[in-house]
Amino acid sequence: MSLSLDDVAKIARLARLELTDAEAAQTLGQLNNIFGLIEQMQAVNTDGVEPMSHAVDVAQRLREDRVTETNQREAFQSVAPEAEGGLYLVPRVIE
Amino acid sequence: MSRADWEVVIGIETHAQLKTASKIFSGASTAFGAEPNTQACAVDVALPGVLPVLNKEAVAHAIRFGLAVGAEVAPRSVFARKNYFYPDLPKGYQISQFELPVVSGGGLTIVTSAGSKNVRLTRAHLEEDAGKSIHELDNSLALSHGRSGIDLNRAGTPLLEIVSEPDMRSAEEAVAYAKALHALVTWIDICDGNMQEGSFRCDANVSVRRKGESKLGTRREIKNLNSFRFLQQAIEYEIDWQIEQIEDGHAIVQATVLFDPDSGETRMMRSKEDAHDYRYFPDPDLLPLVIDADWIGKVKADMPELPAAMQQRFQSDWGLSEYDAVTLTASLDTARYFIDAGNLSKGEYKAAANWINGEIAALLNKRQININDPEVPSPEELAMVISRIKDGTISNAGAKKLFQALCDKRRLELESFAKQLTTASVQQIIDDMISASDLRQMNDSGALEAIIDEVLANNAKSVEEFRSGKDKAFNALVGQIMKASKGKANPQQVNDLLRAKLSS
Numbered sequence: 115m116s117l118s119l120d121d122v123a124k125i126a127r128l129a130r131l132e133l134t135d136a137e138a139a140q141t142l143g144q145l146n147n148i149f150g151l152i153e154q155m156q157a158v159n160t161d162g163v164e165p166m167s168h169a170v171d172v173a174q175r176l177r178e179d180r181v182t183e184t185n186q187r188e189a190f191q192s193v194a195p196e197a198e199g200g201l202y203l204v205p206r207v208i209e
Numbered sequence: 210m211s212r213a214d215w216e217v218v219i220g221i222e223t224h225a226q227l228k229t230a231s232k233i234f235s236g237a238s239t240a241f242g243a244e245p246n247t248q249a250c251a252v253d254v255a256l257p258g259v260l261p262v263l264n265k266e267a268v269a270h271a272i273r274f275g276l277a278v279g280a281e282v283a284p285r286s287v288f289a290r291k292n293y294f295y296p297d298l299p300k301g302y303q304i305s306q307f308e309l310p311v312v313s314g315g316g317l318t319i320v321t322s323a324g325s326k327n328v329r330l331t332r333a334h335l336e337e338d339a340g341k342s343i344h345e346l347d348n349s350l351a352l353s354h355g356r357s358g359i360d361l362n363r364a365g366t367p368l369l370e371i372v373s374e375p376d377m378r379s380a381e382e383a384v385a386y387a388k389a390l391h392a393l394v395t396w397i398d399i400c401d402g403n404m405q406e407g408s409f410r411c412d413a414n415v416s417v418r419r420k421g422e423s424k425l426g427t428r429r430e431i432k433n434l435n436s437f438r439f440l441q442q443a444i445e446y447e448i449d450w451q452i453e454q455i456e457d458g459h460a461i462v463q464a465t466v467l468f469d470p471d472s473g474e475t476r477m478m479r480s481k482e483d484a485h486d487y488r489y490f491p492d493p494d495l496l497p498l499v500i501d502a503d504w505i506g507k508v509k510a511d512m513p514e515l516p517a518a519m520q521q522r523f524q525s526d527w528g529l530s531e532y533d534a535v536t537l538t539a540s541l542d543t544a545r546y547f548i549d550a551g552n553l554s555k556g557e558y559k560a561a562a563n564w565i566n567g568e569i570a571a572l573l574n575k576r577q578i579n580i581n582d583p584e585v586p587s588p589e590e591l592a593m594v595i596s597r598i599k600d601g602t603i604s605n606a607g608a609k610k611l612f613q614a615l616c617d618k619r620r621l622e623l624e625s626f627a628k629q630l631t632t633a634s635v636q637q638i639i640d641d642m643i644s645a646s647d648l649r650q651m652n653d654s655g656a657l658e659a660i661i662d663e664v665l666a667n668n669a670k671s672v673e674e675f676r677s678g679k680d681k682a683f684n685a686l687v688g689q690i691m692k693a694s695k696g697k698a699n700p701q702q703v704n705d706l707l708r709a710k711l712s713s
Contacts, residue, residue: 128488130294167287167491168493168497173496174288175263176262177263179266180230180231180236181230181231183248183250186250190254199245201343201346202296202358202359203352206344206357207296207344207357208357
């Protein structure tokens with residue numbers, strides 16, 4: 115499988131990345147190399163091997179349901195580009 | 210063509226906020242209504258370098274739900290990242306479950322006017338809620354100058370997304386499903402069920418097809434319905450709209466729509482072409498969730514009697530109708546009230562059911578309160594009212610007046626009802642009220658006969674009319690007798706005695 119420039123444009127749009135034509139062409143080459151590697155791996159026979167979602171075979175550690183965090187709004191909002199009345203401000207979004 | 214030529218197919222996705230003290234992946238509080246962003250910690254605002262750690266209680270709630278609907282609880286499930294950009298989702302992805310959800314299958318019984326049926330569940334998975342975007346705020350200069358405000362207090366609140374199969378065939382069934390699910394999640398105490406605060410929200414997938422057609426029609430998804438009434442209205446509108454479109458020769462285009470309660474219409478939010486491409490993949494920050502049989506066993510041992518089992522019991526042990534059994538188990542509070550009132554009235558379960566589904570339901574509706582509100586007479590008081598009907602002290606009509614007086618008394622004297630009253634003092638209150646309102650029924654047939662004789666003597670014309678075949682005259686006489694007894698005569702007794710006297 116190999117990608118087209120349109121695929122690259124779509125992936126970039128979904129990731130909110132702006133690519134120049136040159137960058138898109140370069141990215142296309144890099145992504146296709148990665149796909150080549152994946153194709154090599156997919157050629158290996160994995161019949162009877164249970165798929166894994168993680169590389170380590172350990173279970174998730176769980177936390178007791180306790181409130182352990184305190185209000186840090188002031189510290190967080192001091193580094194935010196814009197905040198007012200306790201709210202973070204962003205360019206207006208309406209669906 | 211009319212609606213009768215069409216079949217409606219509905220599936221529902223519900224987001225139930227899980228009742229926990231802290232968030233699903235952080236130790237920030239989930240309490241509702243705090244000052245904006247005061248309950249959003251480093252994990253919730255997605256500062257770099259933080260790691261999510263899963264809340265054990267949220268998982269226990271998911272297991273509880275799985276057991277309650279007879280589903281399979283996965284021994285191993287996986288968290289995945291659902292990628293999209295929106296300002297109230299600071300990580301740029303929502304942690305959810307995709308290929309391996311914690312709960313699969315199961316079902317829920319619903320009851321409508323057409324009878325009962327099973328709605329199959331596809332799955333239920335754990336995920337985190339997003340924050341809130343605020344577009345309008347009073348007195349805020351910034352928001353009115355092209356800015357939206359973001360409050361991340363809700364970000365990371367644990368959700369259980371419950372997905373049904375497309376098994377519902379009408380808005381009525383969809384509402385019955387949503388109500389049954391709402392009753393269940395509050396019953397097993399995993400969700401507070403507060404729809405105004407967004408703790409329980411439904412998305413409805415609606416499509417239509419001509420009757421007999423086996424292929425499903427194209428569906429449109431109505432998002433974020435936070436009341437049963439809106440769910441009903443939105444689906445009704447959507448069904449009519451889709452049928453009209455098809456009959457006018459237009460194809461339905463898959464889309465996400467919003468319901469506008471003011472206009473009662475649905476309108477398109479986005480079509481499938483610009484639908485999200487979420488690019489799910491297993492979250493490398495979270496290891497697989499392992500649930501062993503031991504844990505499931507512990508949760509099972511803790512489970513209360515479920516509404517379905519209770520409905521069965523109400524019908525087989527106490528002879529209630531299916532309708533009564535279903536309405537009385539609409540919430541755990543209602544069921545407990547009913548059982549208490551029935552037991553305290555020494556087994557008058559059917560009468561207790563009639564009172565709860567009649568006078569009490571009307572009171573709750575009128576005052577917009579729930580059954581635990583101090584304005585509502587206690588199960589003990591209701592049981593006493595029922596006992597006084599049973600022993601003939603008051604008539605049904607008198608009991609309704611008494612109940613009304615009891616409600617008024619409670620409203621005026623809330624404090625004196627606040628403390629736990631003894632059975633003796635409840636009896637004293639009720640009997641005093643019966644005397645004060647002069648509701649005692651006349652059970653002395655001698656006194657009643659005297660009244661009847663007097664009425665007959667004074668209404669010779671009516672008696673004559675009755676004897677000449679005018680049945681109406683009989684009712685006029687009954688009316689006169691009831692009036693003369695100040696409404697306290699037992700109507701059945703009046704009927705019997707009067708008929709006996711007139712035919713002698």
